[in-house]
Amino acid sequence: MTLFNSLKEKFEKKDFTKEIILSDALNVDRRTIYRNRVNYGVNLGSLFVLESWIYDDLFNEVGGGNSEFEAVSKCITKFGNNGTADRLRQHYESYLQKIDWNFLRNNANITSIRVPIGYWHVNNGSFLNGLPFQPVAGVYAAAKPWDYVKQLITTASRYNISILVDVHGLPGGANSEAHSGMIQNPAVFFRTPRYVNKMCDEILPFITRDICVPYENIAGLQIVNEAYFDNTANDMKNYYARAVSSISKIDNNLPVVISDGWWPQQWSDWVSANNLAYNVVIDSHIYRCFSNEDKNKDAGTIINQLPQTVSFDKGKADFVVGEFSCVLDEETWKRTNGNRNVFISNFGTMQTSIFPKMASFGWYFWTLQFKWGDGGEWGFIPQVSKKNLQLRSKTVKNIDQNTVNKIIADHIQYWKGKGDRFEHWRFEDAIRQAVQDIQGFNSLANSKIGRWKSWTLRRRREYIASKGDSSFMWEWDQGYQRGLDEFNK
Known part of the structure; x- marks a missing residue:
């Protein structure tokens, strides 16, 4: 981080806490706009929470690994703590240097970036005692990912772009996928009290005080990514309620983003019943390439059904589409007759025309960039360049x-x-x-x-x-x- 940015951060870090808690008035200043506008955004997949299919450099160094924890652990065995930290820093720096901010602002017209982080990145691994990433805490203390998070926020602010801080990886996992940082099957976070306590009493309050209050261009704090489906979800509700309470005591106007657990209505009902619509935004991920139901449809059917299948109860709660892409499964393509490029364009355009009408917090495409190639139908840059996404207009229309x-x-x-x-x-x-x-x-x-x-x-x-x-x-x-x-x- 440059000396200028370090000084800029120091002066920006005023204590807004008292002002924010005591004032419920909605003054339309920059901070308020960043937190309350409709977003057209993109994810920074595999910047901090490493996924080998997006950025494979660290995984290749050690001959594989199914998750960040496994890859880092292997790397420590081979290169030691300092050697592993050096490689992580090189990854953070090369990823950030590759971001074309002018493209994002001027070509893609985005308003926001969703940044997946793991609990192990927060304050450079200082909260890891008693948590699954504790064995590798020294690597993150040396690699200093939290410094790069702040650098990213500062850079984004110069382009009027906000940051949605997404705690993508929770201790014990909100799901059993590798993007939780460690594969744990079944995922145990929600039913492990000491993990929930650590998040609600220490980690989330720290993120709120250290980033969300000082930096005006924080769009919100997402406290979970892709929670598993649960018919009753009592443990999830406990975590969500505690987390919202903990964050709101520090900053009552900060949007707190939760996962819909693949059942949007369950959570809009819960938000409404508990009078949490002031604080909570529900994240729903829209993919049409994973379920057997979608694999058994042709592309035209999936596209035509989007207006019915993307359905949120926006009268009860605010929603965001935190992830989506232009990807359809190969089984779908086998059932489809016609020009694939035309279908992809229609798919992307239809999604991005529906989302701003249903999701009041907007949408974030998965994902921005890849170590190799452009990502194709997973890649934001090629989809924007091919005009496959309906982007926002920057032309201001006067109100008569x-x-x-x-x-x-x-x-x-x-x-x-x-x-x-x-x-x-x-x-x-x-x-x-x-x-x-x-x-x-x-x-x-x-x-x-x-x-x-x-x-x-x-x-x-x-x-x-x-x-x-x-x-x-x-x-x-x-x-x-x-x-x-x-x-x-």
Whole structure:
């Protein structure tokens, strides 16, 4: 990290904690926009949480390995702690140097980057006592991945790009896949109290204080990746509730992202029932290349069914599509007649036209770059370059105040003679507040208001505190929603 960046970080690290906790007002400043806009983003797969199919350098050094823990352990045996740390640092540096920030901002028009990390990276491995990665803690203390996380955040801020910090790997695993850092089958994190305690009492609070509060361009903190399906999910609910409480005590406005466990409705119901819509965003991964059901369909059928199969209860909670790609299984292609490139383009375009309408926190493509080649249908850069993704517009459209006035007049006219008393001024207050908010978001690279459930609930709460509750708050509700529908496009 350069001296300039080190000094910049030092001065940026003001203690915002008191200010954030005490202020529920939604001032449309840069921090608020980064946390609440609709995101068009990409994942940095295998930057920190190593996956051999994306970046295989460390795995090749030791002749393989099924997970980061296994590869690092083998590397220690062969090269020692310092030699392994050197190789990790070389990987972090070469990966970061390869990122084309101008492409991301100017060609891909992204707003955000999702950065998968493991619990073992946090503060350079200082929380590993009693956890599965403890045997290799010395490597991460020397490799200093946490310093590179901060370097990445600082660089992204110069391009008006936010960072979604994704704790991809949990001790004991939220699933039994290699992307948890260590393959544990069955995954045991949620039903291991000491692991949950460590995350909720130490690791997540540290991340919040050390990164999410000081840096204004943090979009949110994801506390789990791809939790396994669980019909009752009582252990998951315990972790999620504790984690949200722990984080919110430090920063009550920070979006906390949870996994949908492959059942979105289960978690939107839970968020709604527990009044957590202010704080929680639900992450749903959309892949059409893994299930037998999708493998038995042709490409055209999968594409045509997307509007029905991507279905979130956005009236109860805010959602994000944290991962998706343009990949379909070879069994699907065997059943498909026609030009593969055309189908891929239609698949990507259809997904990225649906997601911003259903997922108020936006989408993140998997993944940005690879050690070898461009990743093909897994690769963000070739899919953008081939125009297979519907990207956001950066053209700011002015809101015509005459149109606003006409909507208000039409509302009043519609209700004329339909009752003895109304409070139409609440409708007007609401739509004018929506317009003001939309214009505030537009001021930062034509950002759009996201997290519609949370944002509207907070604005509504502010309004009642200012002007009082009423049986006519339905007019405010209609006014604010009409403003979003009309102008937040």
